[in-house]
Structures are given as C-alpha cells and as structure tokens.
Amino acid sequence: MEITEDWVRGLTGWKPFKEGKTMADQGLVAGLKRSADGNLIQGTMREGKLALRPIVKIAGPSDVNVQCGCPDHRATGGVCAHAVAVLLSAIAGEKKPAAGASPQQAAKAPAFVPMAWQVRLSPRLESEWLEGKLSVRLLPAAGEPITAADAAISAWLADRGQAASGSAPLALRVAGEDAAALLDRLAGHPRAEIDGRPGPFRLDSDPGPPLRLADSRLEGSQVSLDLDPGETRRKLVRWGSSPAFVGAGTAARLPAASGRPGWFERVANLASQGKLRLPVAEFLADLDAWLDLFEAPHPGWLGSLRFASADPDFVLDLEGSLEALEATLSVRYPGLSARALPDPGDDFPGLPAIAPDGHLQARQIDAEEAARHLLVIAGFEPSQRRARFQLRGRDAIFGFIADDLPALRQRWTVREGERFATVLKRVHVVRPEIEQKADFGSSLAFELSFQTTGGQRIPGPEMRRLLGGGKRRVTLKSGAELVLSRTCEELFQPLVSEIGIGRPDEEIRLSGAASILFQNLREKLRNPLSKSSSDNSNKNEYEIISNAGLKAKLRPYQTQGSSWLTDRLNRLGGALLADEMGLGKTLQTIASINHFKQHSSEPAEPTLVVAPTSLIGNWLAELERFAPDLKCLGFHGTGRDRLRDQISGVDVIVTSYGTLVRDLAFHLQREYRLIVADEASLLRNPDAEISKALAKVRAGGRIALTGTPVENRIQDLWAIFRFVAPGYLGDRKEFKERYEPASTDPKASAGLLERLRLRISPFVLRRTKEQVAKDLPDKIEIDEWLTLADDQAALYASLARSGLDELERIREQQGEGAGKMHLLTLLLRLRQTCVDPGLLEIPGRKDSNSAKIDRLLELLGERFENGGKTLIFSQFAKNLRRIENRLQSDFGKVFCLDGTTRNRQSLVDAFQSEPGPAVFLISLKAGGYGLNLTAADAVVHLDPWWNPAVEAQATDRAHRIGQTRPVTVYRLMTRDTVEERVRRMQDRKRALIDAATGDGDDSAPMNWTSGELEGLLR
Known part of the structure; x- marks a missing residue:
C-alpha cells in the first residue's frame, strides 16, 4: 500500500x-x-x-x-x-x-531476505532469562510459509550482519537490550521449541491474565499488597519493560509495564513472597501499571480508592498592542505552584496524590486541552510551545476584548502586561443591561439599557442608530474606541424583536415563558459562561417537591429535575427534559407523575406515556419499582381492545408510538392529565404520522424526554416543540427562515444557536454527567430490560421446547454427564438467540429481528449525536463482526478487537486519539483486561456474563484512573428468557459464581449442578 x-x-x-x-x-x-x-x-x-x-x-x-x-x-x-x-x-x-x-x-548491512525459521530455545531458558540472557538456535525451515515473526527475525539478523544462507543454522547468544529485542521478534512464532523437551513452546505476543490480589491496605505513608494464596508463586523474568512468567510450554508477559527504575523488582518481590510494602509516593508514580497488573475488582484499599481529578486554576498572561497580542497560559493545581502548560505526557510534580478526604487527585488533561481550545476559538494561533499563543489584527483583537476577554476573566486569573493594560484604558465596550423592576405575581417588569465598561449609559435611540448603521466600532473625538459587544447585535436585539417588544426604552411587563426567558437572558448577560438552557436548574425559583410514596432515593440533581418538571407543567403546561443519557430521565418523570397523583384532591384523568415498543416493558417495570401505588396499564399488542374499559381506573397508561397512531380515534375522545413522549427525537419529522398524531391528543400537560433534541437539523426542535409548547416557536416556515442558517453558515451558527438556546430555555432542562458529578466520575449502571421481537420469541420458544425434549432422551440413553453437556449447549444457543438469532446460522432460515441490536443502534445514534465514545462487550466474537458490518459512518469511527486481533495497542491508541465519536467492539477474552480506554464514557454489555467479576473487569477499561467523566454502563437483557433467570440466580448465589475455566472463558460456571442449569430453562 x-x-x-x-x-x-x-x-x-x-x-x-x-x-x-x-x-x-x-x-x-x-x-x-x-x-x-x-x-x-x-x-x-x-x-x-x-x-x-x-x-x-x-x-x-x-x-x-x-x-x-x-x-x-x-x-x-x-x-x-x-x-x-x-x-x-x-x-x-x-x-x-x-x-x-x-x-x-x-x-x-547484508540484504534483507525473509526466511522461514525453526526456533530452538536453550534447555536452561528460565535460568538464563533470569540473568538477562538468551541462547537461541535458528534453523532454516524449508517449505514452511514465512510468517510475520519469521520476517521480523530475518530483518533483525540482517541488521546485525548475521543473515543466514542455505541450510546453515545460526547460534545466537544475546543479553540486555538485544535479548529483549529478540524476544519481541520471537513472540507468536509458530515453530518454537525448547531443546530436549517434547512439544512446541510459545512466546505469547498478547499479555496473559492479570494477578489476583487478596488484600490491599494504606497504612500511613505505606501501601501494603497481598497476593491471593491461589496464585502460583514463581520467579518473574523481565521481558522489556514488562514482567513475565515462564512455564513448561509457554511464556507470557503480565498485562502491565513501566519504564520507571525499580518497578520490575517490586513486582518480582510481590510474586515470589506474596506480599509487598512500599511508600505511597512510589506506588502512585506507577499507579497505571499497578492497576493493569491486578485483576478487577480490586480488594481492600485499592478497590475502595476513588479517583477525583484535581481542580485546576488557569492563569492567562496577556501582553501586546492592538496590532499583535501574545498570550501565555499556565495551570495551577491545589497546593502546587503554577506552571506554563506542560505537554500531556510530561510529569507534573506533586500529582497524582492522596487528598485529605482520601480521594486520589490526578491531573486533568481534558481540562487543560479545553482551556487551550478556548483560546483557539477566540482566534489565537498556537505556537510550538503548548503554553504560548498569538493573536494578530486590529479587528480580531477588538473582538477579543469585547467578547472573549470578559468571559475569560470570570473563568481564569487574567493578568495584563503594562503595554496591554494601557491599550485597554482606551477601549470602551458597550453591553446591554436588563434590570428586573417589579414582581406582580403573574408577570414581571423589566427595564432595558446600554452601558459601557466605564459606566457610561448610552440612550436607546443612539444605540439603534449605531446598530442600524452596521458599524461595530466607532472612534470618538477623544481618540477612545467604542466597541459594541457581540451580544448586542447577535443576541439581545433579535430576541427583543422576536418577543415583540416595540419600545425597549420603556418599562416592559412580561408573563409566562417570556418572563422566564428574560430572566435567563439577564443571567446570560451578567454571566457569559452560563449555559442558557440549563441555568434554571441551579436556581431555587421553584418549590422542591416532596417524594411521598416514591420508592427511590433521588440524587440531588434528580430531585431538582423532578421539581423543575412539576413547576414547568404548572406554569407553562409543557417541558422538555433533555438530560444526557444515564442521568435518570425516566425516574425524574415518574417522581413528577407521582407528585401530581399524591397532591390531587379528586380523581383525575390518567397520564399517557408514549414510548418506543422496546421500552414499554422498561417503563412498566420502573413504574412498579419506584411508584408501586400508581395503577399502571400496558396498552399495546393485539389484545388491547379488551383493556379499553379499564383505562378510567388507572393512573398511567403506557403505549407505543405505532399503537398510538392506530388508536388515534380512541385517544382523541379523551383528555389526559399528562402526556409523556419518551425518546422524543422520534418526533423530529413533523410530517410523520406519529408526530402529527401526538400533537393532536389533548392533555393538561406535556413532557418530552430525549437526550438528543436535535439530531439532524435545527427543524427537529420545532417538531418537538409543536408537541411541548404549540405555537411558541412560530410557524414552521418562519422558524426555518430564522434559524436554519445555523445549519449551513458556520459564521452565523454560534450566535444563532445561542439565541435559540435562550429562546427555548423556559421549557428545556439539560444536564450532562460532567455537571452533576463533582467527584471521581460515578459509574452509573443501567439494567435495560427488553422484550424479544415476535419472530425472535418464536424461535426461542421452539429451541427451548425441543431442547428440553431432547434432554430427557439423552439422559435415558447416555446418562447424566451427557445430559449436562447438552444443557450447556442448549443454554449457549438460547443466549445467542437473545442477542441475535443470526448467530445460530440455521440452514434455510432468514435472519430474525433482534430487540437488542435494534436498541443498541438507538443508543449508538444518541451517543453519536452527543459526540461520545462507546465500548461494546460481547462474549460472541461473531456477534461483534455482524454489528461492525451494520455500523455505518453515521455512528462514528468503528474499531473491533477479538481473538484474531494482532495490533491491540495500535487500535487502543487510535481509539483514544480519535477526535470525534467512536465505537469500540470488544470480545470478553481479548479485551477484558490490559486496555486503558478512558476516552470512552459509556459501556454496553450485550449479554450477561456468568461471572460478575469478569464484567467488572471489562467495565474498568473505561472507569479507571485518567477518566474524568462519569461512565454509564448499560446491560441489555431480555425478559422471560434465560438471561432474566441467570440475573436472578446471580443475585441469590453471587458467592458461588465462578469463571468457567482458568483462562477466563465465559462458557458456563462448571460448579453449577444440572438441576440449577435446568432451572434456568423451566
């Protein structure tokens, strides 16, 4: 190539x-x-x-x-x-x-001619290796194919001047760096043996399994580590910067490495003695290597250790003129002095460290990169030194002073040099001001004005003259410069016009959504860093509702969210809860529904929940779990007509979008207390039947739930708002003309999108995981229960029925042992059916639908819109390849790692550095350990594993040191199948569950009896 x-x-x-x-x-x-x-x-x-x-x-x-x-x-x-x-x-x-x-x-250097080799290792391999030496004989292997390892050996020999010819063998004795280099080239060689011993000997190219800890403790300034007694204590050898074990037929590195002096010797002492005690500073210096070395979940202190990124403060030094401006960015962590921004790989003295609260504080590389990005989007050009930037040109520097510098002052410590401080004295920036004058209960009074940074008030007519002339900067007679802030022309003036304020010079009175909008606009003008669509989540302008009757302990942000929902429904009649995936939109909505039920003095119409078919079961389960006093009804399927008479006696009806369209005439005869549209991004096409139907149904309040309110274009939002707040965003054509340029004109997008966010802010609450997690990122675990598709369910039932019939015959003819093997095979086939029936490869049968794969694609679509990276684990490597074939570019870049993958680290590095959304498909055996994938903040488990510890090990590829964002873990499971029964049995017998074999395979726990296995099926 x-x-x-x-x-x-x-x-x-x-x-x-x-x-x-x-x-x-x-x-x-x-x-x-x-x-x-x-x-x-x-x-x-x-x-x-x-x-x-x-x-x-x-x-x-x-x-x-x-x-x-x-x-x-x-x-x-x-x-x-x-x-x-x-x-x-x-x-x-x-x-x-x-x-x-x-x-x-x-x-x-001799010519490089690849050859096939037979590799003969010394019978004293282990003792020589302990001394850092290696003796090898290489014999030409005539007629054998030349492998990559053969070619690597040939190239290495040629470079050393030791190329062989004909059939002459080569005897090599190497030590130190040469020994490590030769081992790297021998790794994975298919024709290696130890002289005098029968059978092949394999130097594994992939790392072996990690070590198991029995305990870990923090004792003052010392860390104590105890190995599990079941670990065989063997002497370790050094393979480059990794420790390795040598066995009778194989040698494999442990899945950890460190180039720091002394680390290998510490690991060797731990392996030989079973215990190790070392200073905490030495332990933290190699923390990533220690975490890779040990199997998760980690017992003792190491398992309870919680990581928290140290909060950095940034210092910006500015010096220059109106022609050229120089910027230097420094970072300061708590208790440490500021340093000019170092490279990500450079050491930062003092970090990581154990904080007084016991958390491990680590450097925030993401925050440092975000700080650099702020300067780049402000127009600065980065230099070769990571901390230095330049901005040139009068217009660019005036724009920075007017629009970006005030926001940076709120975020960082900004220091001006003598020359730049003199420049700032001659520049007066004009900004709009909003003052709330009075509160009349149902309405608020506001006064608008314009003021300069020097405190001078500019009359409204004069401001309209400046804005009307299209000028942004005026030189005054005194030589000073008057500069309009971007908020005047791109935010304030258009919003005033959209609301319909004709004379902004006079006191204005606003009510409903307009009054909330002006409060949010006032906050935005005073605090440019605020996110307008979520400002109101942090203000106690609404009553915090009680959770009587709710069987759940809400997190503080969930209590705020449910209270906000209740307030908006009471005041505006509609709300869009757009929290990021995994923050509990369903639970917050149930809390609000429950509140209305608890505070209703008389019988009221039910709440109608409309959701995708795959989520109906999940809604009914969550309602039963969290609000058992609510009477709920699933209104879906062929037998729903007989349920119509029951509707008047229930509190919550759950139906699907497709069913709603078919039953629209029935629903139009009713008026509901609330309508909840889950996964409301499905409404984004205003011409679709489900979108038009839902907009027609009458209700006292409307809630839309979606983590991706805008998927493809700005008009998606208009369609959702037609349901949430009919008429609020004007007609469709007017909305398109006003905001569509944000999709096509990069220069217009920032101002237009900020204006749109403010416009919709009264109805929208959006929180991300970063906003609600103040500590080491939480691990948010979501068990999502799905219902098999019809043809998938029929196949499952047929396999289970015929398999159980066959079981009786096998037991009678071949005995209990054969019956157990048949049970294991049957369980495997049923588990594959739950994931994707196509895995069975039944001759003559077309691929059936898969509820899990359909739901996975929905999740990945949302993740793509949020720009996130996702890990997907499955025990079935074939399943991963089938998914890979279905994922197109609209899901981000796709990576896949299974037992055939040879370039593990290259894939990891590419995934970690991928700038956009990405998906990493990983098989259990190939990727359950030894990988650091902190660029991902979501993990999806497609099939429940017998051993929960193996699942935790896989999840910890993302939830580990270096991760600065909460990690959401999704387990996709199917109701009324072997998966549900496995999950229940795990909960009851967690202590008895063990891995199937010593190599980490996940076939089945062999210590389960036939009766227990058969119980999963009946």
Whole structure:
C-alpha cells in the first residue's frame, strides 16, 4: 500500500509524530531497508548509548505492528517516534546513516531476505532469562510459509550482519537490550521449541491474565499488597519493560509495564513472597501499571480508592498592542505552584496524590486541552510551545476584548502586561443591561439599557442608530474606541424583536415563558459562561417537591429535575427534559407523575406515556419499582381492545408510538392529565404520522424526554416543540427562515444557536454527567430490560421446547454427564438467540429481528449525536463482526478487537486519539483486561456474563484512573428468557459464581449442578 505522511500521522499521537518527523528530517535513520512488497520496513538509529533497530510491519491501512527497543514502545506497544521516523524516511527515500555510524558501516548491512525459521530455545531458558540472557538456535525451515515473526527475525539478523544462507543454522547468544529485542521478534512464532523437551513452546505476543490480589491496605505513608494464596508463586523474568512468567510450554508477559527504575523488582518481590510494602509516593508514580497488573475488582484499599481529578486554576498572561497580542497560559493545581502548560505526557510534580478526604487527585488533561481550545476559538494561533499563543489584527483583537476577554476573566486569573493594560484604558465596550423592576405575581417588569465598561449609559435611540448603521466600532473625538459587544447585535436585539417588544426604552411587563426567558437572558448577560438552557436548574425559583410514596432515593440533581418538571407543567403546561443519557430521565418523570397523583384532591384523568415498543416493558417495570401505588396499564399488542374499559381506573397508561397512531380515534375522545413522549427525537419529522398524531391528543400537560433534541437539523426542535409548547416557536416556515442558517453558515451558527438556546430555555432542562458529578466520575449502571421481537420469541420458544425434549432422551440413553453437556449447549444457543438469532446460522432460515441490536443502534445514534465514545462487550466474537458490518459512518469511527486481533495497542491508541465519536467492539477474552480506554464514557454489555467479576473487569477499561467523566454502563437483557433467570440466580448465589475455566472463558460456571442449569430453562 502507498504510505503517506497523513496516514503516518493518523497512526499515533501528535507528540510521537512530531518527534519522529524531527528525527527523519535530521537524517537520523540509517540502514533503511524495505521488503519487496513494501510492507516490511526497517531502520537503524542511535539514541544516546542505545542502539535501536525499529521494524514496521504493515498488514493493512489500520493494522500496523511495530518492533522497537525504546521504552515508549515497550510501555505502550504502540507506534513510537522511532517507527514514525522510519516510515517518514521511507517516504522521502532517505538513506542517511545515523549519528555515530559511518556510511561504510551502513553499507555493510547484508540484504534483507525473509526466511522461514525453526526456533530452538536453550534447555536452561528460565535460568538464563533470569540473568538477562538468551541462547537461541535458528534453523532454516524449508517449505514452511514465512510468517510475520519469521520476517521480523530475518530483518533483525540482517541488521546485525548475521543473515543466514542455505541450510546453515545460526547460534545466537544475546543479553540486555538485544535479548529483549529478540524476544519481541520471537513472540507468536509458530515453530518454537525448547531443546530436549517434547512439544512446541510459545512466546505469547498478547499479555496473559492479570494477578489476583487478596488484600490491599494504606497504612500511613505505606501501601501494603497481598497476593491471593491461589496464585502460583514463581520467579518473574523481565521481558522489556514488562514482567513475565515462564512455564513448561509457554511464556507470557503480565498485562502491565513501566519504564520507571525499580518497578520490575517490586513486582518480582510481590510474586515470589506474596506480599509487598512500599511508600505511597512510589506506588502512585506507577499507579497505571499497578492497576493493569491486578485483576478487577480490586480488594481492600485499592478497590475502595476513588479517583477525583484535581481542580485546576488557569492563569492567562496577556501582553501586546492592538496590532499583535501574545498570550501565555499556565495551570495551577491545589497546593502546587503554577506552571506554563506542560505537554500531556510530561510529569507534573506533586500529582497524582492522596487528598485529605482520601480521594486520589490526578491531573486533568481534558481540562487543560479545553482551556487551550478556548483560546483557539477566540482566534489565537498556537505556537510550538503548548503554553504560548498569538493573536494578530486590529479587528480580531477588538473582538477579543469585547467578547472573549470578559468571559475569560470570570473563568481564569487574567493578568495584563503594562503595554496591554494601557491599550485597554482606551477601549470602551458597550453591553446591554436588563434590570428586573417589579414582581406582580403573574408577570414581571423589566427595564432595558446600554452601558459601557466605564459606566457610561448610552440612550436607546443612539444605540439603534449605531446598530442600524452596521458599524461595530466607532472612534470618538477623544481618540477612545467604542466597541459594541457581540451580544448586542447577535443576541439581545433579535430576541427583543422576536418577543415583540416595540419600545425597549420603556418599562416592559412580561408573563409566562417570556418572563422566564428574560430572566435567563439577564443571567446570560451578567454571566457569559452560563449555559442558557440549563441555568434554571441551579436556581431555587421553584418549590422542591416532596417524594411521598416514591420508592427511590433521588440524587440531588434528580430531585431538582423532578421539581423543575412539576413547576414547568404548572406554569407553562409543557417541558422538555433533555438530560444526557444515564442521568435518570425516566425516574425524574415518574417522581413528577407521582407528585401530581399524591397532591390531587379528586380523581383525575390518567397520564399517557408514549414510548418506543422496546421500552414499554422498561417503563412498566420502573413504574412498579419506584411508584408501586400508581395503577399502571400496558396498552399495546393485539389484545388491547379488551383493556379499553379499564383505562378510567388507572393512573398511567403506557403505549407505543405505532399503537398510538392506530388508536388515534380512541385517544382523541379523551383528555389526559399528562402526556409523556419518551425518546422524543422520534418526533423530529413533523410530517410523520406519529408526530402529527401526538400533537393532536389533548392533555393538561406535556413532557418530552430525549437526550438528543436535535439530531439532524435545527427543524427537529420545532417538531418537538409543536408537541411541548404549540405555537411558541412560530410557524414552521418562519422558524426555518430564522434559524436554519445555523445549519449551513458556520459564521452565523454560534450566535444563532445561542439565541435559540435562550429562546427555548423556559421549557428545556439539560444536564450532562460532567455537571452533576463533582467527584471521581460515578459509574452509573443501567439494567435495560427488553422484550424479544415476535419472530425472535418464536424461535426461542421452539429451541427451548425441543431442547428440553431432547434432554430427557439423552439422559435415558447416555446418562447424566451427557445430559449436562447438552444443557450447556442448549443454554449457549438460547443466549445467542437473545442477542441475535443470526448467530445460530440455521440452514434455510432468514435472519430474525433482534430487540437488542435494534436498541443498541438507538443508543449508538444518541451517543453519536452527543459526540461520545462507546465500548461494546460481547462474549460472541461473531456477534461483534455482524454489528461492525451494520455500523455505518453515521455512528462514528468503528474499531473491533477479538481473538484474531494482532495490533491491540495500535487500535487502543487510535481509539483514544480519535477526535470525534467512536465505537469500540470488544470480545470478553481479548479485551477484558490490559486496555486503558478512558476516552470512552459509556459501556454496553450485550449479554450477561456468568461471572460478575469478569464484567467488572471489562467495565474498568473505561472507569479507571485518567477518566474524568462519569461512565454509564448499560446491560441489555431480555425478559422471560434465560438471561432474566441467570440475573436472578446471580443475585441469590453471587458467592458461588465462578469463571468457567482458568483462562477466563465465559462458557458456563462448571460448579453449577444440572438441576440449577435446568432451572434456568423451566
């Protein structure tokens, strides 16, 4: 394949690419060799006293394997700077010798001819390896295919001047860095043996399972670690920067690595003695490596440790003129001095650290990047130094002073140099002011004015003249500059016009949504950093409702949300709860419904909940769980006609969108107390039958629930508001003309979207996980119960029935042991049916529908709109590949890792650095440990696992150190199936559940009796 610089840049992070490009530009790559097919590239480099021979094997556009002896590659397994240098040198055709190597030496390197090899390891392998040595004999394997490991060995030999020819064997004795480099090339070799021992010997290319802890304790300034007694205590050997175990037929690294001195020796002591005690500072310095080393969930202190990102303060230094402005950004963490913003990989002295409250404080890389981004969107150009920025041009600097600098002053400490402070004295920024004059109960009185930063009031007619002239900046006779803030022309004036205020110079009186809008606009003008659509969630302008009769302990933000819903329904008759997924929109709505029921003095009409078919069961279960006093009715399915007479006696009716359309004539004859539209983004097409039907049904109040109120275009919001607040946003054509430019004109989008957010703010409450989680990110776990699709349910019933019939025959003819094996096979097939019937590959049968896959696609659609990254775990690798084939570009970039994946770390690095939404499909055995995927903040488990600890291990790929956002964990499960019974039995017998085999497979817990297994089916 063709190698380009952009392709190389996409393989790794910005820092390795930058360093590698510098190496290539300086000609530090010598002995560059490339195989005939162009897919294997090797170079020679020196770094201090270290001789490096990076090799890059290209298997596909996103499948690249690297062999390099540098600490960075050994720690991460990713594409290091030296590999980047080799690739870029290959592009440029560079053949320059490395520093310290003469052209004659480089020319002596023999030609690179890949060969197939038989590998013979020393019978003293373990003892030699403990001494840091390695003895290997290589014999040509005539007639065998040349593998990637063969090619890597051949290239390594050629670079050392030891290429073989014909059938002559090679005897190698290497030590230190050379031994580690050779081990990397022998990893995964299919023809390796130990001399004198029968059978093959495998050096695993993938890490083995982590160690199990029995206990961990924090004792003063010391950390104590105890290994599980069941762990075999063996001596560890060093494989690069990783510890490794050597067994009779295999050697495997542990899934952790650290380049810090002393770490390997500490792990070796722990493995040999079963206990380790070390200073907490030393433990924290290698925390990520320790977490990778141990199996989750971690017992003792380590398991109870809660991570919290230290809150950074930023300091912005500004110096310059109206022609050029220089900015320096520094960061200061609690108890530490400020530092010019360092690179993400640089150490920050003092972090991580144990805070007085026991939490582990870590550096907030995301917050640092967000701070840099604020300067970039303000127009500053970043320099090579991460902390330095430049802004040039009078118009750009005037705009920064008027619009961005006030907001930054509220967020950061801003310090002006002497020259820039003098400039600011000559610039007067004009901003609108709103003052609330009186509260008349049902209405509020406001007064509008315009003032400069110097306190001078400008009359309204003069402001209209300036705005009407299209000028934003006027030079006064004194030489001072008068600059209009962007809020005047893009926010304030258009909103005043939309509300219909004809004479803004006089006191105005507003009621209903308009009065709330003006309160939010006033807050926005005073606090530019506020998010207008959620400001009112933080103000006690509404009564906090009681939760009598509600069987749930609401989080504070959920109490606020349910109280806000109740207030908006009472005052405005409608509300859109747009909280991010996983924050409990359903529970908050149930709390509000329950409140109306509890405070109603006389019988009232029921509440109608309309939801997608897949969520009807979930709504009924949540209502029964949290509000058992409410009488609920599922109004769905073919037998619903006989339920019509029962409606008058219930509190909540749950139906589907499709059923509502079919029963519209019936619903139009009624008026409901409330209508709740769940997943209200389904209403986004105003011409669709479900959207038109729901808008016609009469109700005293209307609630829309969706985490993605805008999916494709701005007009999605108009369709939802036609249900929530009919007429509030004007007619459809008027709304399109006013706000559609935000979808097509990037320059207009920021101001228009802010105006729209303010316009809808009286009806909308939106909170994100970041806003409600003040601590280490919470792990929010959601068990979502689904109902099998009709054809899926029929297949499940048929398999269960025929399987149980066959069970009796097998027991009679072959005995109880054969019967148990049949049960396990049947359970597997039923579990596959619950996930996706297509996994069964039944001849002649077309793929059935899958409730889980349909729900998964809905979730991923919402995640894509929120720009999130998602991990999806399944024990069935084939299921992941089927899902991968269904996911298109509108779900973000898709990655997949299963037992056949060879480039694990490259995939991880690409996922972590992907700038947009992404999906990572991961199989249990391949990805349950050893991966750090903190770029994801949602995990989906497609099938319940027998061992809850394995599930926790997988979830902790995202919920771990470095994660600064709450992680939402979804378990998709099906009602009335083996999955529901497995879940219940796990709750009753959690202590008895164990992994099926020692290698972490999830086939079934072998300590369950046949009776227990059969109980899952009956």
